[in-house]
C-alpha cells in the first residue's frame with residue numbers, strides 16, 4: 807500500500823515535472839516572447855500612440871478586403887517612428903472582423919470591428935538575416951497577444967519555425983518581407 811502510494815506520487819510528480827518542462831521549454835531560448843520583447847513592444851505601442859498611429863485617436867486609411875491570416879477587412883499605414891535610439895519605418899496593419907463586417911461597416915465604425923493590430927518595425931541591426939523587422943501582434947487596447955502555446959507574439963516571431971510572421975512574410979515579393987510594396991527592399 808505504502809509503495810503504491812509512493813509510486814503514485816512518483817508518477818504524478820514525474821508527470822507534473824514533464825508538464826512544467828513542456829510549458830517552460832518553448833519560452834526558454836525562444837526567439838520571441840521574452841520579457842525584453844514584450845517590454846520593447848510596449849514602448850513601441852507608446853511611440854505609435856504618440857504619433858496617432860494606434861489607439862483611439864489613430865489616423866485611419868481606407869479599409870480593404872483582407873487576406874488570410876489577417877482579418878476579413880484590413881487597413882494599413884506606414885510611418886517612421888522612434889523607440890529609444892532606434893529610428894525606422896513601422897507598418898501598422900489593423901485587422902477587422904466580426905458579424906456584419908464589410909468595408910463600409912468598418913469605415914463607419916472602425917473601433918467596433920477592430921480585432922487586432924499587427925505591426926512590423928524596422929529596428930536597426932536587430933535581425934539582419936530577416937531584414938531587421940521586429941514583429942508584434944497587439945489587442946486593440948495595446949496588450950501584446952499570445953499564441954495558442956501561451957507565448958507572447960513580440961520579437962522575432964517565430965524565427966526558425968515553418969509557421970508564423972517570419973515564415974510567411976519571407977514569401978513576400980521584393981525580398982523585403984513586405985507584401986504590399988517594395989519600398990524597403992535593398
Ligand code: HEC
Nearest residue numbers: 873875897899924925926941942943970971974984985986
Ligand atoms: C500565413 C501568412 C502570414 C502570416 C503568418 C502573417 N502574415 Fe502578415 N501579411 C500576410 C499577407 C498576405 C499580407 C498582405 C495582406 C494585405 O494587406 O492584403 C500581410 C501583411 C502584413 C502587414 C502589412 C505589411 C505587408 O507585408 O504588406 C503587416 C504589418 C503584417 N502582415 C504583420 C504580421 C505580423 C506581425 C504577423 C505575426 C504576428 C503576421 N503578419 C503574420 C501574410 C501573413
